[in-house]
Amino acid sequence: MKNRQLTPSTGIGFVAILVWCLLPIVWIVMLSFKPATETQAGSPQFLPEAWTWSNYTDVWDNPDFKRALINSFGISLIATLLSVIIATLCAYAIARLEFKGKRVVLSIALAIAMFPVVSLVGPLFDLWTTFKLYDTWPGLIIPYMSFTLPLAIWTLSAFFREIPWEMEQAAQVDGATSWQAFRKVIVPLAAPGVFTAAILTFFFAWNDFVFGISLTSTTASRPVPAQLAFFVGPDQFNPPVSQLAAAAIVVTIPIIVIVLLFQKRIVAGLTSGAVKG
Amino acid sequence: MTTVTATPALAAKTSDRTRAENRLGWKLVAPAVVMMLLVTAYPMFRALYLSLFRYRLTAPDDREFTGISNYVSVLTDSLWWTDVFNTVLIMVATVAVELVIGFAFAMVMHRIIFAKGIVRTSILIPYGIITVVSAFAWQFAFSLNNGFVNGWLPFVGDDYNWFGGRWSAIFAICVSEIWKTTPFMSLLLLAGLSQIPEEMLEAAKVDGATWWQRLFRVILPNMKAAIMVAVLFRALDAFRIFDNIFVMTRGAQDTESVSFLTYRQVIEQFELGVGSALSVLLFLSVLLIAFTLVKLFKVDLASARGEK
Numbered sequence: 001m002k003n004r005q006l007t008p009s010t011g012i013g014f015v016a017i018l019v020w021c022l023l024p025i026v027w028i029v030m031l032s033f034k035p036a037t038e039t040q041a042g043s044p045q046f047l048p049e050a051w052t053w054s055n056y057t058d059v060w061d062n063p064d065f066k067r068a069l070i071n072s073f074g075i076s077l078i079a080t081l082l083s084v085i086i087a088t089l090c091a092y093a094i095a096r097l098e099f100k101g102k103r104v105v106l107s108i109a110l111a112i113a114m115f116p117v118v119s120l121v122g123p124l125f126d127l128w129t130t131f132k133l134y135d136t137w138p139g140l141i142i143p144y145m146s147f148t149l150p151l152a153i154w155t156l157s158a159f160f161r162e163i164p165w166e167m168e169q170a171a172q173v174d175g176a177t178s179w180q181a182f183r184k185v186i187v188p189l190a191a192p193g194v195f196t197a198a199i200l201t202f203f204f205a206w207n208d209f210v211f212g213i214s215l216t217s218t219t220a221s222r223p224v225p226a227q228l229a230f231f232v233g234p235d236q237f238n239p240p241v242s243q244l245a246a247a248a249i250v251v252t253i254p255i256i257v258i259v260l261l262f263q264k265r266i267v268a269g270l271t272s273g274a275v276k277g
Numbered sequence: 278m279t280t281v282t283a284t285p286a287l288a289a290k291t292s293d294r295t296r297a298e299n300r301l302g303w304k305l306v307a308p309a310v311v312m313m314l315l316v317t318a319y320p321m322f323r324a325l326y327l328s329l330f331r332y333r334l335t336a337p338d339d340r341e342f343t344g345i346s347n348y349v350s351v352l353t354d355s356l357w358w359t360d361v362f363n364t365v366l367i368m369v370a371t372v373a374v375e376l377v378i379g380f381a382f383a384m385v386m387h388r389i390i391f392a393k394g395i396v397r398t399s400i401l402i403p404y405g406i407i408t409v410v411s412a413f414a415w416q417f418a419f420s421l422n423n424g425f426v427n428g429w430l431p432f433v434g435d436d437y438n439w440f441g442g443r444w445s446a447i448f449a450i451c452v453s454e455i456w457k458t459t460p461f462m463s464l465l466l467l468a469g470l471s472q473i474p475e476e477m478l479e480a481a482k483v484d485g486a487t488w489w490q491r492l493f494r495v496i497l498p499n500m501k502a503a504i505m506v507a508v509l510f511r512a513l514d515a516f517r518i519f520d521n522i523f524v525m526t527r528g529a530q531d532t533e534s535v536s537f538l539t540y541r542q543v544i545e546q547f548e549l550g551v552g553s554a555l556s557v558l559l560f561l562s563v564l565l566i567a568f569t570l571v572k573l574f575k576v577d578l579a580s581a582r583g584e585k
Contacts, residue, residue, distance in 0.1 A: 013385030099302025
């Protein structure tokens with residue numbers, strides 16, 4: 001413990017981390033308070049010359065943006081829910097049962113996690129138009145599920161391995177079947193892990209851009225990141241910088257709230273799923 | 278194998294339980310496996326098939342089998358090689374910088390005793406933020422009319438257009454990519470760092486090892502697995518770079534990546550044949566990088582996680 005004291009280098013590092021992480025956020029916040037006239041004329045200074053809320057009201061009155069928010073929340077939440085349910089079953093089997101092909105399942109998950117998503121855009125575009133899934137909610141929910149499953153499975157199986165074996169055994173000795181042991185003993189113990197996996201899954205779905213722009217064409221299903229990228233305003237060569245900044249802040253608020261509430265869990269989830277020596 | 282040890286005397290019953298466990302195991306993993314393969318394996322085979330045709334979505338009836346000619350036209354086009362170069366450059370540069378900064382951050386987080394919550398919260402914000410938002414933030418920061426970067430950097434003129442040249446534009450793209458993903462890297466490295474026994478470092482110190490010696494002889498070798506996992510994940514992620522380029526340059530000034538080229542062929546030009554060939558090549562590139570890194574590191578990812 002002698003090493004862990006406040007040295008000057010740790011102090012500098014602390015400040016460096018805060019500046020690194022927060023400077024761009026503060027920058028966008030400042031930009032979002034600049035009046036549109038100021039950014040159109042060009043305003044390279046960091047702070048606004050005049051402060052205004054009008055960008056936020058403009059963004060909030062934009063029906064396309066509101067619709068994109070609803071799409072993103074709906075699609076991400078449904079995908080998260082389904083993905084976590086399926087991943088929980090799978091991770092339980094991996095952490096607790098002995099069966100042939102366990103490694104194959106983990107390898108598939110790993111391969112999917114590293115898959116170049118853009119290479120699916122073409123064939124999925126083709127398939128989705130055939131099956132009338134193009135530009136619909138399920139059309140995005142399905143790929144989001146597939147690509148969040150690996151993360152959820154790895155995080156959950158790491159969490160599940162920490163759960164005391166004896167509890168399940170005791171339940172089985174008392175006459176419970178494997179399924180009952182799962183439902184009555186493991187589920188309550190695993191709930192925090194499942195919740196963490198859900199947060200990470202939600203982040204992934206909320207962040208997706210590739211599927212969001214290529215499998216949608218209208219506001220019927222276009223999620224927030226795609227809407228932001230297409231939000232150029234009437235003049236293509238002069239995008240509404242301050243309004244875009246305000247919209248960016250609006251979509252970042254849910255992330256910041258989740259991070260503030262659950263930072264400890266998210267860190268545990270990210271690290272336990274990745275490295276276990 | 279608890280079920281076996283629970284009933285060691287009854288051989289017949291044991292094999293029954295084993296079989297039942299096997300069956301239950303597959304029942305539980307089946308939905309996940311089906312879901313993962315449905316959206317990846319099948320479309321990938323479809324891409325492989327479509328890549329052998331001349332096929333434009335605007336004229337679907339003119340589909341014509343052309344063999345490997347799509348691959349030939351891609352691989353003989355200098356655009357493909359320019360984009361491969363950009364992608365590899367971005368991958369190598371960002372992962373290298375992230376590894377150094379991420380390690381420094383991990384050291385700070387490991388040693389810090391106060392305000393742990395604040396540090397954790399700040400580090401998670403870039404991780405959680407939408408990549409498109411990060412791209413906009415940095416695009417505006419570097420922009421000629423509205424950016425603060427030119428004003429803040431002493432050796433750069435106020436009228437310097439970062440997006441006017443290839444290398445400066447790629448630099449801006451890398452900054453956004455590095456900013457967003459360094460926190461993830463540092464968390465992975467922190468996990469590795471916290472597994473090094475404190476006594477080992479104390480012993481090295483008592484033996485008179487300098488700070489650098491402790492770093493290179495004790496700390497780094499003992500967190501090799503964590504570093505490899507972090508590099509592998511980030512390298513493959515960086516190779517897929519798309520969002521930042523889409524928002525910041527749209528591929529202008531030769532800043533296109535392989536992913537962006539594939540997207541442009543399929544979605545903007547409706548060239549499903551050539552696009553599919555690009556998809557297959559992109560997939561093979563990722564496979565090649567993954568294979569090389571795993572061989573290079575000689576690391577078994579499953580066993581690195583304690584998976585038997």
